[in-house]
Amino acid sequence: xxxxxxxxxxxxxxxxxxxxxxxxxxxxxxxxxxxxxxxxxxxxxxxxxxxxxxxxxxxxxxxxxxxxxxxxxxxxxxxxxxxxxxxxxxxxxxxxxxxxxxxxxxxxxxxxxxxxxxxxxxxxxxxxxxxxxxxxxxxxxxxxxxxxxxxxxxxxxxxxxxxxxxxxxxxxxxxxxxxxxxxxxxxxxxxxxxxxxxxxxxxxxxxxxxxxxxxxxxxxxxxxxxxxxxxxxxxxxxxxxxxxxxxxxxxxxxxxxxxxxxxxxxxxxxxxxxxxxxxxxxxxxxxxxxxxxxxxxxxxxxxxxxxxxxxxxxxxxxxxxxxxxxxxxxxxxxxxxxxxxxxxxxxxxxxxxxxxxxxxxxxxxxxxxxxxxxxxxxxxxxxxxxxxxxxx
Numbered sequence: 001x002x003x004x005x006x007x008x009x010x011x012x013x014x015x016x017x018x019x020x021x022x023x024x025x026x027x028x029x030x031x032x033x034x035x036x037x038x039x040x041x042x043x044x045x046x047x048x049x050x051x052x053x054x055x056x057x058x059x060x061x062x063x064x065x066x067x068x069x070x071x072x073x074x075x076x077x078x079x080x081x082x083x084x085x086x087x088x089x090x091x092x093x094x095x096x097x098x099x100x101x102x103x104x105x106x107x108x109x110x111x112x113x114x115x116x117x118x119x120x121x122x123x124x125x126x127x128x129x130x131x132x133x134x135x136x137x138x139x140x141x142x143x144x145x146x147x148x149x150x151x152x153x154x155x156x157x158x159x160x161x162x163x164x165x166x167x168x169x170x171x172x173x174x175x176x177x178x179x180x181x182x183x184x185x186x187x188x189x190x191x192x193x194x195x196x197x198x199x200x201x202x203x204x205x206x207x208x209x210x211x212x213x214x215x216x217x218x219x220x221x222x223x224x225x226x227x228x229x230x231x232x233x234x235x236x237x238x239x240x241x242x243x244x245x246x247x248x249x250x251x252x253x254x255x256x257x258x259x260x261x262x263x264x265x266x267x268x269x270x271x272x273x274x275x276x277x278x279x280x281x282x283x284x285x286x287x288x289x290x291x292x293x294x295x296x297x298x299x300x301x302x303x304x305x306x307x308x309x310x311x312x313x314x315x316x317x318x319x320x321x322x323x324x325x326x327x328x329x330x331x332x333x334x335x336x337x338x339x340x341x342x343x344x345x346x347x348x349x350x351x352x353x354x355x356x357x358x359x360x361x362x363x364x365x366x367x368x369x370x371x372x373x374x375x376x377x378x379x380x381x382x383x384x385x386x387x388x389x390x391x392x
Contacts, residue, residue: 098175100150103185106157117160124155161189184349194391200358201236205332213336220313221290223249230363240392241364248365251290252283253341257350258297268348268376275374276308286343294334345372361390
């Protein structure tokens, strides 16, 4: 619809049929009025105007009328009919995903005994975060692509590695496009093996970002590699550290995911008050007086956090730093600072927290101070992250 609003012809036609919107806007108005006398386009225009409103379009038209000069309206009839169809198509959305599978566990959980990898169509365990529009297409969160729609949405219970779902995709569906939602429910086929860890260890954070993170640690958290007893080698192949041999800086590090996790994982994400209670408890238990927080909280939540945690420290890039490092670079700086803390607590099923777990494992921090997560306020069985021991 945005492209059509930018159509010069459409703007002119709207001015022709609704000259009253331009009264007092200048002498060019008379040229436009005398040049466009066709009433045949007006029914369509009036219908469009009811949807879009006249004021915004009329003002845009004024800016262009001097360069357009006289223009007959009759040729616009076909254009406006096409616009009506385009408007209807925009309302229905697109592009379309044939099948959206929402992955989940089994309602009965995993019973002790032999491990079985399986996948089955099951009723959804939680209310779907997709809703059907008037065309019966599914709307939902498609990573910011607001016009994308799903044709079918159903739930699959899965227990096992990623390859478990391959037969479903290759044989049991006729869909040409498939989206897997909640893919964190299955396991990496080679996660935790030597090949995986060799690959992960080789992914060393960029030096210029580490330098920024180290300077921040030193200035605000009284933390350096020497005092924290954390070794580091630029050559990743030489980084072989015993688990638990590194001490970590004298601060608690927190990754508190908000935004889409509040509704996407609402059962295992705490309220701000619940998170603050846990943070205070950990600081008291481990005798830490500083807390570093990495969060995507919106501004109002962020301000509330600062009120509840006056000693909270965050990395807030300047405008120049944000332009230079971009969001991805700032995220790495946050992860680097969290990786050096005496104790870390993250967010359930967050890949941001997972990367911090891995980095702390590489740096030799104690697993007990690494594999921890927040629990939902009403969560009864708060299972903590598994310890994936590094393999050399």
